[in-house]
Amino acid sequence: MRSRTAIWFECKVRYEKTQEDGTQKKVTEQYVVDALSFAEAEQRITEEMSAYISGEYEITDVRKAPYKEVFFDDEGDRWFKAKLQFITLDERTGKEKRTNAYYLVQAATFDGAVKNINDVMGTTMIDYEKSNISETRIIDVYPYEKKEAGDGKESD
Secondary structure (H helix, E strand, C coil): CCECCCCEEEEEEEEEEEEECCCEEEEEEEEEEEEHHHHHHHHHHHHHHCCCCCCCEEEEEECCCCCCCCECCCCCCCCEEEEEEEEEEEECCCCCEEEEEEEEEECHHHHHHHHHHHHHCCCCCCCEEEEEEEEECCCEECCCCCCCCCCCCCCC
16 A cells, blocks of 8 residues: 655546447546646646547546545555545634545455545544545546656757
């Protein structure tokens, strides 16, 4: 299990997909990319999709994702959005304060997503509650990968 903190963008891509019966159907799929800006997110998803889609496609939406961290599980093929509430105590008033945080969790099942959250968050000292976990329609997540030398770009 690994996690990555970044600025994440949700991107929707519309294209013609070949169905199991051989027919073509227009579909819109959702992906997530690690980027610093909307322009970079659109560029990154365009690069990623060009390897998988033959023919025309369009990026129909790019929006900043509410989560800052993604938990990757190589065994998982589904993505879950988790809303956690961090619980702190206001020393002055003695009242409990709850702060919401959102995470994207990869897992094979709902129970697997809960386990993955517990595995990552169990290493922290902060008190938290899982207030909502729901499966998303996200197909895949593309974290930023540094390009290695010899990738076709000139270097000095």
